[in-house]
Amino acid sequence: MVGRRQMVGAVGAGLAAAILSGVAPAALQGTGRRARQDGRMGYAIVGLGNYGTRQIMPSFVHSRNARIAALVSGTPAKLERYGAEYDVPTTHRYSYQDFDRIRDNPDIDIVYVVLPVSMHAEYSIRASRAGKHVMCEKPMAMSAVECQSMIDAATAADRQLMIGYRSRFEPNNIHAIALARSGRIGAHRVFDSQHGFAASLQSGWRLDRSMSGGGSMMDIGIYGLNAARYMLGEEPTEVIAMDATDRTDPRFRTVEDRLLSTLRFPSGAVAQLVSSYSSHHNRYRLSGADGFIDADPGTPYEGQRLRLKAGDEDVRDVTRPVGPREQFAGQLDHLPTAIREGRRNIVPGEEGLADIRIIEAMYRSAAERQPVRLA
Amino acid sequence: MVGRRQMVGAVGAGLAAAILSGVAPAALQGTGRRARQDGRMGYAIVGLGNYGTRQIMPSFVHSRNARIAALVSGTPAKLERYGAEYDVPTTHRYSYQDFDRIRDNPDIDIVYVVLPVSMHAEYSIRASRAGKHVMCEKPMAMSAVECQSMIDAATAADRQLMIGYRSRFEPNNIHAIALARSGRIGAHRVFDSQHGFAASLQSGWRLDRSMSGGGSMMDIGIYGLNAARYMLGEEPTEVIAMDATDRTDPRFRTVEDRLLSTLRFPSGAVAQLVSSYSSHHNRYRLSGADGFIDADPGTPYEGQRLRLKAGDEDVRDVTRPVGPREQFAGQLDHLPTAIREGRRNIVPGEEGLADIRIIEAMYRSAAERQPVRLA
Numbered sequence: 137m138v139g140r141r142q143m144v145g146a147v148g149a150g151l152a153a154a155i156l157s158g159v160a161p162a163a164l165q166g167t168g169r170r171a172r173q174d175g176r177m178g179y180a181i182v183g184l185g186n187y188g189t190r191q192i193m194p195s196f197v198h199s200r201n202a203r204i205a206a207l208v209s210g211t212p213a214k215l216e217r218y219g220a221e222y223d224v225p226t227t228h229r230y231s232y233q234d235f236d237r238i239r240d241n242p243d244i245d246i247v248y249v250v251l252p253v254s255m256h257a258e259y260s261i262r263a264s265r266a267g268k269h270v271m272c273e274k275p276m277a278m279s280a281v282e283c284q285s286m287i288d289a290a291t292a293a294d295r296q297l298m299i300g301y302r303s304r305f306e307p308n309n310i311h312a313i314a315l316a317r318s319g320r321i322g323a324h325r326v327f328d329s330q331h332g333f334a335a336s337l338q339s340g341w342r343l344d345r346s347m348s349g350g351g352s353m354m355d356i357g358i359y360g361l362n363a364a365r366y367m368l369g370e371e372p373t374e375v376i377a378m379d380a381t382d383r384t385d386p387r388f389r390t391v392e393d394r395l396l397s398t399l400r401f402p403s404g405a406v407a408q409l410v411s412s413y414s415s416h417h418n419r420y421r422l423s424g425a426d427g428f429i430d431a432d433p434g435t436p437y438e439g440q441r442l443r444l445k446a447g448d449e450d451v452r453d454v455t456r457p458v459g460p461r462e463q464f465a466g467q468l469d470h471l472p473t474a475i476r477e478g479r480r481n482i483v484p485g486e487e488g489l490a491d492i493r494i495i496e497a498m499y500r501s502a503a504e505r506q507p508v509r510l511a
Numbered sequence: 512m513v514g515r516r517q518m519v520g521a522v523g524a525g526l527a528a529a530i531l532s533g534v535a536p537a538a539l540q541g542t543g544r545r546a547r548q549d550g551r552m553g554y555a556i557v558g559l560g561n562y563g564t565r566q567i568m569p570s571f572v573h574s575r576n577a578r579i580a581a582l583v584s585g586t587p588a589k590l591e592r593y594g595a596e597y598d599v600p601t602t603h604r605y606s607y608q609d610f611d612r613i614r615d616n617p618d619i620d621i622v623y624v625v626l627p628v629s630m631h632a633e634y635s636i637r638a639s640r641a642g643k644h645v646m647c648e649k650p651m652a653m654s655a656v657e658c659q660s661m662i663d664a665a666t667a668a669d670r671q672l673m674i675g676y677r678s679r680f681e682p683n684n685i686h687a688i689a690l691a692r693s694g695r696i697g698a699h700r701v702f703d704s705q706h707g708f709a710a711s712l713q714s715g716w717r718l719d720r721s722m723s724g725g726g727s728m729m730d731i732g733i734y735g736l737n738a739a740r741y742m743l744g745e746e747p748t749e750v751i752a753m754d755a756t757d758r759t760d761p762r763f764r765t766v767e768d769r770l771l772s773t774l775r776f777p778s779g780a781v782a783q784l785v786s787s788y789s790s791h792h793n794r795y796r797l798s799g800a801d802g803f804i805d806a807d808p809g810t811p812y813e814g815q816r817l818r819l820k821a822g823d824e825d826v827r828d829v830t831r832p833v834g835p836r837e838q839f840a841g842q843l844d845h846l847p848t849a850i851r852e853g854r855r856n857i858v859p860g861e862e863g864l865a866d867i868r869i870i871e872a873m874y875r876s877a878a879e880r881q882p883v884r885l886a
Contacts, residue, residue, distance in 0.1 A: 325790035326769065328705055328783075334800055376753055378773045378882070380781045394701065396783050398753045398771040406755045408703075408771050408783055415700035415798040423790040425709055507753070507880050 177245040177472035178205025179271070180230070180238055182259050184214040187273065188250035191437065193222060195464030201472035202465075205243040208235055235259070239266035246271055246471055248300075252341040253349045257282040260297065264289040271471055273300040275358050276488025278349040280496055283489035290485060298471045298481040299488035301362055305466030307456035308440035309363070312422075312429050316367045320446040321424030324368055324405040329360030329420035331435070332394070332412025335387050343387055351381070351391030353495055357411020359435040360420060361491055364399065364407040367422045367429070372399035372407070372494060374509050379502035387413065397498045437463075552620035552847035553580025554646070555605070555613055557634055559589040562648070563625035566812065568597060570839030576847035577840075580618040583610055610634070614641035621646055621846055623675075627716040628724045632657040635672065639664040646846055648675040650733050651863025653724035655871055658864035665860060673846045673856040674863035676737055680841030682831040683815035684738070687797075687804050691742045695821040696799030699743055699780040704735030704795035706810070707769070707787025710762050718762055726756070726766030728870055732786020734810040735795060736866055739774065739782040742797045742804070747774035747782070747869060749884050754877040762788065772873045812838075 179202055181188055196204050206228035209215050215229040228243060238244050247263035248271040249256055257277045260270045270290060276299050277283045290297035303309040315321070332352055341347035342355055353361075365371065377397040381388050393414050399407040410417060419432035427446040433439060444454045459465075474481040497508040554577055556563055571579050581603040584590050590604040603618060613619050622638035624631055624647040632652045635645045645665060651674050652658045665672035678684040690696070707727055716722035717730055728736075740746065752772040756763045768789050774782040785792060794807035802821040808814060819829045834840075849856040872883040 326705065326707075326785050326787055326792065328703070328785055330701065330703055330796075330798070332701075332798075374753075376751055376773075378749075378751055378775065378781070380775060380779065382779055394781060396773040396781055398751075398773065398783075400753065400755060404755065404757055406753070406769060406771055406785075408773075408785055410701050410703055410781075410783055412701055412798075415800055416803075417701070417798055421705075423705070423707075423787075423792055425790055428791075505882050 176201055176203040177475065178203055178243045179468070180206035180208055180228075180241075180244045180247045180263075180268070182208040182235075182247055182249050182263075183251035183255075184209040184211065184218055185250065185252075188248075189214075189218060191464060192248065192250060192468075193218065195461040195468060196222075198459065198461045198465035199468040200465075201476075202246075202468040205245070206230060206238065206241060208232065208238075236262060236266055238263070238268060244268055245475070249273060250300075252347040253354065254278055254341075254347045257286050260286045261289040264293040264295050264297070267293060267295065269296045269298075269471060269475055271298050271300060271467075272485075272488070274362075274488060274491070275349065275354045275495070276485065276492055280489060280493045283485060283492050287485040287489065296471060296475055296481055297485040298474075299483050299485065300467060301483045301487065302463045302467050303359065303363065303435045304366065304483055305470060306435075306440060306463035307458050308431060308442045309366075309435065309463075311454070311456050312431055312434075312442060313366055315429045315444060316422055317369065320426070320444070321422065321428055322426030324403060324422060324424050326423045327364045327367055327405065327407040327420065328409070328423075329363055329407070329434070330410035330412070330417035331356045331358075331360040332410065332415050332417040334416060335393075335413040337387055339387070343389075343391055345390035348391060350495065350499065351388065351395070352393060352413035353395040353397075353411040353498060354391075356413075357395060357409060358491055358495065359418075360409045360411065361397075361494060362487075363420045363431075363434065364409065365490065367420070368401055368403070368405050368407065370401050370403055370405070371490060372401050372510055374400040374507055375494060375497045375501055376507045377498040377501040379499075385414075392499075392502075395498060395502065397501075399494070551576055551578040552850065553578055553618045554843070555581035555583055555603075555616075555619045555622045555638075555643070557583040557610075557622055557624050557638075558626035558630075559584040559586065559593055560625065560627075563623075564589075564593060566839060567623065567625060567843075568593065570836040570843060571597075573834065573836045573840035574843040575840075576851075577621075577843040580620070581605060581613065581616060583607065583613075611637060611641055613638070613643060619643055620850070624648060625675075627722040628729065629653055629716075629722045632661050635661045636664040639668040639670050639672070642668060642670065644671045644673075644846060644850055646673045646675060646842075647860075647863070649737075649863060649866070650724065650729045650870070651860065651867055655864055655868045658860060658867050662860040662864065671846060671850055671856055672860040673849075674858050674860065675842060676858045676862065677838045677842050678734065678738065678810045679741065679858055680845060681810075681815060681838035682833050683806060683817045684741075684810070684838075686829070686831050687806055687809075687817060688741055690804045690819060691797055692744065695801070695819070696797065696803055697801030699778060699797060699799050701798045702739045702742055702780065702782040702795065703784070703798075704738055704782070704809070705785035705787070705792035706731045706733075706735040707785065707790050707792040709791060710768075710788040712762055714762070718764075718766055720765035723766060725870065725874065726763065726770070727768060727788035728770040728772075728786040728873060729766075731788070732770060732784060733866055733870065734793075735784045735786065736772075736869060737862075738795045738806075738809065739784065740865065742795070743776055743778070743780050743782070745776050745778055745780070746865065747776050747885055749775040749882055750869060750872045750876055751882045752873040752876040754874075760789075767877075770873060770877065772876075774869070 380394040
């Protein structure tokens with residue numbers, strides 16, 4: 137790693153003038169080729185906030201197919217700091233005004249959008265139009281309409297679009313899905329999940345609906361919703377929801393605190409979800425006719441625990457070993473692999489759209505005080 | 512115990528003729544006095560079904576204030592069998608036709624109604640009118656109207672009415688309530704509970720609405736509802752519910768399988784409950800702003816496990832030691848103690864009524880597909 141980084145940094149530093157002229161010189165293309173030869177595709181990280189800098193970027197060191205090729209930020213000091221830390225040459229550091237110039241940088245294969253939700257659609261679409269594959273954080277966008285426009289842009293560009301559902305790459309969640317499909321717990325009957333944390337007034341854009349699209353359900357409850365869908369392996373047909381938000385709490389002037397929802401699925405299974413911005417929760421359980429699969433905690437950054445009850449057998453700990461930052465690195469590696477093998481990634485835009493459509497239905501159900509049918 | 516049983520049996524056997532004549536002879540009154548002198552009040556067990564004979568009656572041996580004084584059944588063979596097993600003299604064995612004659616038996620202080628739900632109101636009211644205190648199994652009755660009539664009858668007779676909420680006498684549930692009141696988990700935010708079991712076609716009257724009043728929610732989901740109320744210590748103001756029942760399943764022709772409900776409480780806390788007749792569940796968790804109290808399993812006959820997370824402290828096992836059949840014996844002992852001390856028992860008819868009112872609102876919400884406000 138050190139060798140590669142030093143090399144890229146040295147090459148990059150000397151290329152600033154050439155890049156700024158808009159010409160892609162042979163040396164730069166060479167950097168790209170070298171990166172590809174060692175099996176890594178280049179990511180441009182768009183947005184240098186907490187999640188990007190503390191979770192995503194430190195995970196590249198554990199990846200096999202991915203490297204940080206470029207940074208995009210509106211804050212020059214951040215570009216300076218993280219550019220230096222990750223040996224990203226100044227030629228590969230962009231402002232939002234510069235953003236569309238990524239088109240001309242062959243080192244960038246994938247654009248990872250780690251921005252406030254209100255900016256997901258715009259930067260995903262611009263990245264697709266620049267001919268790049270896109271990884272976009274969850275929740276995918278402010279609305280189902282925006283999600284569809286992102287899918288359309290990626291399709292038009294013939295590029296992949298993947299949503300950052302990290303749990304799909306976490307060994308315990310992967311094992312839980314396999315157990316759910318194995319039939320060991322019998323016919324699926326009830327999925328229940330609670331997800332939440334205590335938001336603070338310092339939670340920034342998350343508490344501003346114009347940037348977040350919504351409150352706890354968009355940010356943390358979505359893990360339970362997504363888990364309901366991947367554990368059950370089907371799509372809900374009806375939802376009812378109750379909003380429980382104290383609007384006098386300064387945290388919740390524009391976004392919901394708790395959203396309690398119940399979903400009906402075609403198989404007859406049901407899901408009940410708690411989403412909260414005022415209490416900590418992180419668990420899910422799929423109960424079948426003959427047992428259950430329990431993940432508690434289910435979707436944290438680390439420390440998942442898995443339990444299986446199947447018939448008379450109750451194994452309180454079937455937790456899988458997990459490597460350092462394995463779910464993050466696995467997510468980063470998956471898209472390059474899918475691209476290289478010409479396969480569709482397992483959490484494409486349609487997956488993000490499905491969650492957003494359901495969340496919109498939850499909000500509508502809570503507001504209209506009636507069940508909402510999903511097509 | 513053996514000494515007492517032998518004595519009661521010997522006395523009882525010789526008194527049959529006198530009892531049948533309707534006269535309460537001195538000897539019989541003497542039996543009652545002896546029982547009171549050793550600190551035990553006499554229960555008449557009404558209904559010799561599974562729950563009565565397998566859970567309630569074997570628990571008397573662990574009680575301190577209670578004894579089985581009489582049996583009531585429509586099946587002579589059961590009276591014979593359990594009368595012999597528990598040394599209940601033939602004079603103290605009643606048919607349903609005989610039932611009102613309990614009025615004349617001073618050995619009977621309390622009538623424990625362990626019948627199908629459809630018979631709760633009738634036999635509770637007749638017992639009150641016979642001047643007896645009443646213990647009635649949950650769910651209290653078929654409807655809130657019936658519950659109120661039971662309360663009225665007990666009040667008119669100046670006798671106590673208690674509902675068989677055994678968990679209120681189980682050490683872990685008692686400890687969970689104390690923790691909930693202690694403030695250690697901060698302000699209450701979310702209570703979630705799942706309760707259920709896989710009903711079989713052999714489940715008898717439970718699957719016949721005309722005898723049970725309803726399906727899983729009346730029978731097993733009520734544990735979660737009751738726990739929501741005793742853990743939160745307040746009454747819900749609004750409920751929404753979804754019914755998930757496959758009416759082609761021969762088990763569910765007249766009663767619901769799963770009922771999923773969400774309740775809003777005055778403090779701002781919410782509860783989400785799963786009730787099921789097609790999957791096993793038995794847990795609850797109260798989450799506050801600073802932690803949670805987790806009972807998993809929460810309300811089984813035995814084997815409760817309790818976990819406390821409070822701030823940074825996560826004690827995975829704060830389970831309390833539990834004596835044999837302690838919750839059953841504690842319930843049996845509580846009513847005699849309350850009667851003797853002139854205090855109201857802690858789970859009076861109003862407690863059963865509160866649950867039934869909420870369950871009726873759940874059914875209405877599911878049927879009308881809208882939230883229902885509770886007064």
